[in-house]
Amino acid sequence: MSKNTTIQKENFSSWYTDIVTKAGLADYGPVKGTMVIMPYGFELWDLVKNVLDKMIKETGHVNAYFPIFIPKSYLAKEAEHIDGFAKECAVVTHTRLKSDHNGDINVDPSSRLEEEVIVRPTSETIIWSMYKKWIQSYRDLPLLINQWANVVRWEMRTRLFLRTSEFLWQEGHTAHATAEEAEEETLKILDLYKCLAEDYLAMPVLTGLKTEAEKFAGAKKTYCIEAMMGDKKALQAGTSHNLGQNFAKAFGVTFQNDKNEEELVFATSWGVSTRLVGAIIMTHGDENGLRLPPKIAPIQVVVVPIFKDEDQKKAIKSFIMNQIQDLKNENIRIYEDWSDRRPGSKFNHWELKGVPIRIEIGQRDILNEELVLYRRDKNEKSNIKIDDFVNIVKKTLRDIQTNLFLEAKNFQVKNTHNVKNFDEFKTVIENEGGFIKCGWDGTSETESRIKELTKATIRVIPFEQDIDQLKCIYSNKKAKYEVIFAKAY
Amino acid sequence: MSKNTTIQKENFSSWYTDIVTKAGLADYGPVKGTMVIMPYGFELWDLVKNVLDKMIKETGHVNAYFPIFIPKSYLAKEAEHIDGFAKECAVVTHTRLKSDHNGDINVDPSSRLEEEVIVRPTSETIIWSMYKKWIQSYRDLPLLINQWANVVRWEMRTRLFLRTSEFLWQEGHTAHATAEEAEEETLKILDLYKCLAEDYLAMPVLTGLKTEAEKFAGAKKTYCIEAMMGDKKALQAGTSHNLGQNFAKAFGVTFQNDKNEEELVFATSWGVSTRLVGAIIMTHGDENGLRLPPKIAPIQVVVVPIFKDEDQKKAIKSFIMNQIQDLKNENIRIYEDWSDRRPGSKFNHWELKGVPIRIEIGQRDILNEELVLYRRDKNEKSNIKIDDFVNIVKKTLRDIQTNLFLEAKNFQVKNTHNVKNFDEFKTVIENEGGFIKCGWDGTSETESRIKELTKATIRVIPFEQDIDQLKCIYSNKKAKYEVIFAKAY
Numbered sequence: 019m020s021k022n023t024t025i026q027k028e029n030f031s032s033w034y035t036d037i038v039t040k041a042g043l044a045d046y047g048p049v050k051g052t053m054v055i056m057p058y059g060f061e062l063w064d065l066v067k068n069v070l071d072k073m074i075k076e077t078g079h080v081n082a083y084f085p086i087f088i089p090k091s092y093l094a095k096e097a098e099h100i101d102g103f104a105k106e107c108a109v110v111t112h113t114r115l116k117s118d119h120n121g122d123i124n125v126d127p128s129s130r131l132e133e134e135v136i137v138r139p140t141s142e143t144i145i146w147s148m149y150k151k152w153i154q155s156y157r158d159l160p161l162l163i164n165q166w167a168n169v170v171r172w173e174m175r176t177r178l179f180l181r182t183s184e185f186l187w188q189e190g191h192t193a194h195a196t197a198e199e200a201e202e203e204t205l206k207i208l209d210l211y212k213c214l215a216e217d218y219l220a221m222p223v224l225t226g227l228k229t230e231a232e233k234f235a236g237a238k239k240t241y242c243i244e245a246m247m248g249d250k251k252a253l254q255a256g257t258s259h260n261l262g263q264n265f266a267k268a269f270g271v272t273f274q275n276d277k278n279e280e281e282l283v284f285a286t287s288w289g290v291s292t293r294l295v296g297a298i299i300m301t302h303g304d305e306n307g308l309r310l311p312p313k314i315a316p317i318q319v320v321v322v323p324i325f326k327d328e329d330q331k332k333a334i335k336s337f338i339m340n341q342i343q344d345l346k347n348e349n350i351r352i353y354e355d356w357s358d359r360r361p362g363s364k365f366n367h368w369e370l371k372g373v374p375i376r377i378e379i380g381q382r383d384i385l386n387e388e389l390v391l392y393r394r395d396k397n398e399k400s401n402i403k404i405d406d407f408v409n410i411v412k413k414t415l416r417d418i419q420t421n422l423f424l425e426a427k428n429f430q431v432k433n434t435h436n437v438k439n440f441d442e443f444k445t446v447i448e449n450e451g452g453f454i455k456c457g458w459d460g461t462s463e464t465e466s467r468i469k470e471l472t473k474a475t476i477r478v479i480p481f482e483q484d485i486d487q488l489k490c491i492y493s494n495k496k497a498k499y500e501v502i503f504a505k506a507y
Numbered sequence: 508m509s510k511n512t513t514i515q516k517e518n519f520s521s522w523y524t525d526i527v528t529k530a531g532l533a534d535y536g537p538v539k540g541t542m543v544i545m546p547y548g549f550e551l552w553d554l555v556k557n558v559l560d561k562m563i564k565e566t567g568h569v570n571a572y573f574p575i576f577i578p579k580s581y582l583a584k585e586a587e588h589i590d591g592f593a594k595e596c597a598v599v600t601h602t603r604l605k606s607d608h609n610g611d612i613n614v615d616p617s618s619r620l621e622e623e624v625i626v627r628p629t630s631e632t633i634i635w636s637m638y639k640k641w642i643q644s645y646r647d648l649p650l651l652i653n654q655w656a657n658v659v660r661w662e663m664r665t666r667l668f669l670r671t672s673e674f675l676w677q678e679g680h681t682a683h684a685t686a687e688e689a690e691e692e693t694l695k696i697l698d699l700y701k702c703l704a705e706d707y708l709a710m711p712v713l714t715g716l717k718t719e720a721e722k723f724a725g726a727k728k729t730y731c732i733e734a735m736m737g738d739k740k741a742l743q744a745g746t747s748h749n750l751g752q753n754f755a756k757a758f759g760v761t762f763q764n765d766k767n768e769e770e771l772v773f774a775t776s777w778g779v780s781t782r783l784v785g786a787i788i789m790t791h792g793d794e795n796g797l798r799l800p801p802k803i804a805p806i807q808v809v810v811v812p813i814f815k816d817e818d819q820k821k822a823i824k825s826f827i828m829n830q831i832q833d834l835k836n837e838n839i840r841i842y843e844d845w846s847d848r849r850p851g852s853k854f855n856h857w858e859l860k861g862v863p864i865r866i867e868i869g870q871r872d873i874l875n876e877e878l879v880l881y882r883r884d885k886n887e888k889s890n891i892k893i894d895d896f897v898n899i900v901k902k903t904l905r906d907i908q909t910n911l912f913l914e915a916k917n918f919q920v921k922n923t924h925n926v927k928n929f930d931e932f933k934t935v936i937e938n939e940g941g942f943i944k945c946g947w948d949g950t951s952e953t954e955s956r957i958k959e960l961t962k963a964t965i966r967v968i969p970f971e972q973d974i975d976q977l978k979c980i981y982s983n984k985k986a987k988y989e990v991i992f993a994k995a996y
Contacts, residue, residue: 048581048636049624052574057652060571082549085541086626086657086673087597090604092537094612104604108576109614110626111600113661115579115593123583125598125623134614135538137575137599137626147537163546168575168657172602184575 026305030249035178037299041308041371044178051173051183055292058371059179061316063186063295067166069218069314070188070290073210079162079190084144086168087135092143095268099142102235106171108137108183137170142236142261142287145191146269153193153283155274160203161193179296180253180507187291193283195275197262200284204260207288208241211256219294220311220422221245221301222430223255224453224502226478231465234287238262244477244502246430247300250451252477252504255297261285301426302395308372309394311422312415319345319352319411320373324361324380331356337384338377341407350411369394374418375411395421434502440492443503447472453504457497459490468492474503515794519738524667526788530797530859533667540662540672544781547860548668550805552675552784556655558707558803559677559779562699568651568679573633575657576624581632584757588631591724595660597626597672626659631725631750631776634680635758642682642772644763649692650682668785669742669996676780682772684764686751689773693749696777697730700745708783709800709911710734710790711919712744713942713991715969720954723776727751733967733991735919736789739940741966741993744786747777790915791884797861798883800911801904808834808841808900809862811853813869820845826873827866830896839900858883863907864900884910923991929981932992936961942993946986948979957981963992 024032038044043059046052055063071081087110094100114129138144145163153161166188173183190207194200208225215223223243233240237259245255263282266272272280302309312318321342323334345352353373355364361378368376378390378399387404391411395418402410433452437443443454458464458476468491469475479499488497513521527533532548535541544552560570576599583589603618627633634652642650655677662672679696683689697714704712712732722729726748734744752771755761761769791798801807810831812823834841842862844853850867857865867879867888876893880900884907891899922941926932932943947953947965957980958964968988977986 045637045640047574047576048578048633049574049576052576054574054637055572057569057571061569064570080546080550081553082546083544083675085536085538085543086659087536087538087541089537090612090614093604100604100612104606104612107602107604108599108624109601109604109618110597111614112598112623113596115582115589115596115598115625117593123579123589123593125579125600129598134601135597136604144537148534148543151534170575186572 026248026303034296034300034303037303037307037370038178043295043299046176046178049183051176053176053178053182053184055186058316059295062298062310062314063292065314065316066214066218066294067188070210070214071166073214074164074188074190077206077210079164079192081165082163083165083167084141084148086138088138088141088144090134090136092147093136095143096236096264098264099236099268103139103171106173107139108170108172110135110137138167139169139171140287140289141165141167141169141189142191142265142285143269146265146271146285149193149283150269150271153271153273156195156276159193159195159273159283160199162190162203163192164188164190177296177507179292179299185292187289189289190287192286193266193271194286195273195281195284197284200262200286201260204239204241204258204286204288207258207286208243211243211258211288211290214290215243215245215255216423218311218313219298219301220313220419220426221255221297222423222427224478224480226480228257229462229465229476229479229501231462232476234259236261236264237287238264242478245297245301246426246433246453246504247297247507248303248429249300250433250504252453252502252506253293253297253300254477254506255294256288256290258288259286261287302422303372306366306397307370309422310372310374312374312419315351315372315374317351317353317368317371317373318415319350319375319377320368321352321354321377321379322361322364322368323354323356324378330381333381333384334379337404338379338389341404344408345411348408348412350415365392375414377411393418395425437491443468443491444472447474447503447505451505453477453502454491455500455502456491457485457488458499458501459493459495460498461493464490464492468503473505475506477502477504477506515737515792519789523785523789523792526792526796526859527667530861532784532788535665535667538672540665542665542667542671542673544675547805548784551787551799551803552781554803554805555703555708555783556677559699559703560655562703563653563677563679566695566699568653568681570654571652572654572656573630573637575627577627577630577633579623579625581636582625584632585725585753587753588725588757592628592660595662596628597659597661599624599626627656628658628660629776629778630654630656630658630678630680631754631774632758635754635760635774638682638772639758639760642760642762645684645765648682648684648762648772649688651679651692652681653677653679666785666996668781668788674781676778678778679776681775682755682760683775684762684770684773686773689751689775690749693728693730693747693775693777696747696775697732697745700732700747700777700779703779704732704734704744705912707800707802708787708790709802709908709915710744710786711912711916713967713969715967717746718951718954718965718968718990720951721965723748725750725753726776727753731967734786734790735915735922735942735993736786736996737792737918738789739922739993741942741991741995742782742786742789743966743995744783745777745779748775750774750776791861791911795855795886796859798911799861799863801863801908804840804861804863806840806842806857806860806862807904808839808864808866809857810841810843810866810868811850811857812843812845813850813867819870822870822873823868826893827868827878830893833897834900837897837901839904854881864903866900882907884914926980932957932980933961936963936992936994940994942966942991943980944989944991945980946974946977947988947990948982948984949987950982953979953981957992962994964995966991966993966995
């Protein structure tokens with residue numbers, strides 16, 4: 019890793035940007051707010067995507083694709099929805115360019131659209147306009163559709179993967195005959211997201227409900243998975259919305275129930291985005307770069323042979339060849355770095371890229387029938403016998419996956435505080451950071467006052483509630499909920 | 508299939524739209540020119556995509572993602588390029604909406620962008636603006652990047668999958684140190700496309716060069732795969748461009764070669780799109796609907812049990828259960844239709860959807876230890892023994908794949924004409940349609956005159972040329988090329 023990288027503890031934000039760009043995950047695009055996802059970052063996203071896509075399909079959903087362009091009037095049909103997105107809409111107004119007499123290229127004024135179209139910030143409105151055509155009877159329900167797509171929310175303060183004008187995501191949009199089914203679906207998806215985060219990204223999450231102030235524009239209820247990053251700030255990593263009948267009402271989507279009565283359809287929507295890549299970096303990264311959980315690492319094992327000439331190279335190749343093939347046969351993602359760079363430079367390079375296991379092989383190792391296994395998560399080397407190689411690699415990948423989760427879980431627990439009063443609340447938020455678990459009286463006044471005073475927001479109202487005797491940390495009234503406060507991305 | 512479907516021979520165009528919508532492949536979006544890809548159509552596209560993605564990766568390319576927004580000035584940097592795309596650009600001019608005093612939602616004039624951004628019609632310009640940052644030395648080359656993305660080319664005359672304002676595609680963009688390498692890459696990709704079309708989509712293609720008039724805006728040379736549809740019109744199904752140094756020049760992308768000299772980088776780009784779904788429909792479809800090649804069929808085998816009550820249902824289930832599991836274990840995509848619709852209605856439904864094999868099982872079949880296998884390609888039924896079931900299904904899927912290709916190949920050969928003079932040329936184009944193989948003097952005058960008179964264009968200049976003694980079909984001068992003329996989509 020090059021010496022001019024920012025120290026993580028000193029400036030987490032610069033450290034993050036350094037890592038993202040130096041590890042070849044992403045770069046800035048020419049239009050303000052846009053991001054290029056570079057090949058290594060894209061492969062990481064693709065692995066996350068494949069895991070989730072499989073889960074989504076196994077729970078009975080199918081993929082489809084809806085247009086990126088939404089008529090302005092459609093977006094405006096649900097009042098809370100348009101309020102939430104109006105300030106970040108990319109608006110298409112014209113459809114042609116032409117050159118003027120100087121040869122400059124300008125927008126052709128005669129190509130002005132009668133109704134402007136919006137580049138989708140999310141697809142509820144366009145999808146429910148189609149569901150109106152597709153849904154007639156209870157036999158058409160449930161309709162369980164997901165789409166993988168790009169969306170645009172205009173943004174001036176860019177942060178790669180976390181806050182960009184365009185990002186990639188999946189958005190599920192389901193239609194149901196009853197309120198109960200919609201609620202069940204919303205919670206089922208929340209479970210998938212938790213499983214994706216914890217079992218694959220090795221990122222512990224809290225789950226529960228968002229407050230009215232923090233919920234999705236147009237939702238009845240928003241559930242979320244909320245994670246703690248390495249700087250102890252919170253990151254909303256995925257949301258699942260019960261939309262009630264709001265969008266069905268806005269688009270007039272009714273169905274004939276089994277008693278031949280017209281009823282409004284119940285809806286859910288839910289999404290996770292390329293923001294998860296940012297979450298992986300900020301949960302596991304250290305001074306030397308990324309530390310990727312094996313299950314989603316583009317390269318799980320890198321082999322770094324140490325040689326001075328072609329003969330030594332050949333000797334290493336024949337020493338390790340069969341074992342590498344064995345690992346490949348078991349679908350382990352393994353890369354052999356036979357380039358001519360110095361070994362030290364290769365070590366740094368692959369540590370920066372977060373490859374979970376590095377194998378080093380020199381001439382002496384061949385004589386000893388050994389090799390060196392380096393674990394990126396613990397920054398530890400050990401000698402292993404060539405005969406044990408395949409089994410130890412497989413076991414170590416599992417160990418690293420577990421260890422990264424436990425490290426992050428311990429970090430989250432250690433940095434979740436109980437506080438006695440609002441003075442302590444302020445001190446903790448300001449000095450230590452992390453999550454604060456405390457009582458809240460349930461009013462939006464208290465919520466917004468605390469935000470003004472401390473910049474901390476209610477990240478989640480956990481499912482498990484113990485409010486007996488609990489008082490609101492700010493108003494001292496009887497608590498309505500026990501909640502998690504934190505500063506957030 | 509419902510009776511009100513258009514007859515293919517009478518009106519191919521209406522037949523096509525009927526099939527696309529009734530088989531659940533696509534629907535029209537609310538903004539003119541846009542398309543919704545419905546779940547069955549999307550799964551078909553996804554299977555095509557997965558095959559090609561594997562080929563692209565196996566030839567050393569990696570995926571990445573570039574922003575959808577291109578600054579207007581970037582698009583204008585390559586003169587031919589902007590000329591080609593200026594008339595179909597979606598232009599983003601504003602970034603906010605606001606409600607006026609009546610509560611109407613309008614574009615906020617104060618959010619006007621200083622420089623308009625264009626929704627990508629293709630990504631050469633934005634990608635080469637990034638390559639300028641990423642390429643310094645010959646060691647950075649070749650750079651072999653592909654992206655799967657949506658692109659927008661504003662369109663008023665919609666035809667689902669064939670001509671829509673937004674479509675999905677892959678676009679490869681590679682950078683090379685020499686002209687030879689770029690040419691080699693261009694041809695290598697053309698080969699992948701031919702393999703995808705012929706070996707997977709069962710669609711025979713002609714390959715070769717496009718004329719200057721038909722080439723990509725900004726390319727030095729465009730190679731293509733060109734197919735014949737069921738109405739004998741030509742469809743450009745994929746293109747691979749050698750861009751020479753045009754985009755490197757426009758964006759100042761140079762590299763230091765191994766002699767320490769600055770040189771401009773050589774480029775290629777290449778793409779296929781959701782248009783391929785249209786091509787599959789129009790190559791293989793018949794009066795009863797789709798006929799899908801097994802390799803890319805979302806459902807390869809549908810099982811239609813014929814039963815009157817629960818006992819019969821159970822009997823069929825236990826009769827066929829193990830065999831179905833065997834097929835699933837071999838990754839055959841099989842679907843069991845246990846719904847309560849009449850068998851005849853199920854047969855029509857699955858024929859419309861183009862499922863290659865249908866299995867019918869009634870009570871008598873159980874007694875005879877038999878079942879009925881229906882081949883969608885030949886519209887033929889046969890009885891097979893339950894013990895042979897798995898093997899015969901696997902063999903029949905291979906047979907159908909081969910047969911669909913041969914049928915289409917014979918059709919193409921039968922409808923490729925040699926003509927003696929331009930009068931015959933006109934008669935054939937007007938009455939019979941199909942491809943005409945003939946001499947061309949190589950001038951754009953002749954090419955455009957023939958287009959004016961007959962609407963036929965030069966679809967491809969095939970690689971194999973035999974111009975000895977050959978005369979131009981229009982000017983009667985010595986032919987420079989032997990070419991394929993046809994009316995095209």
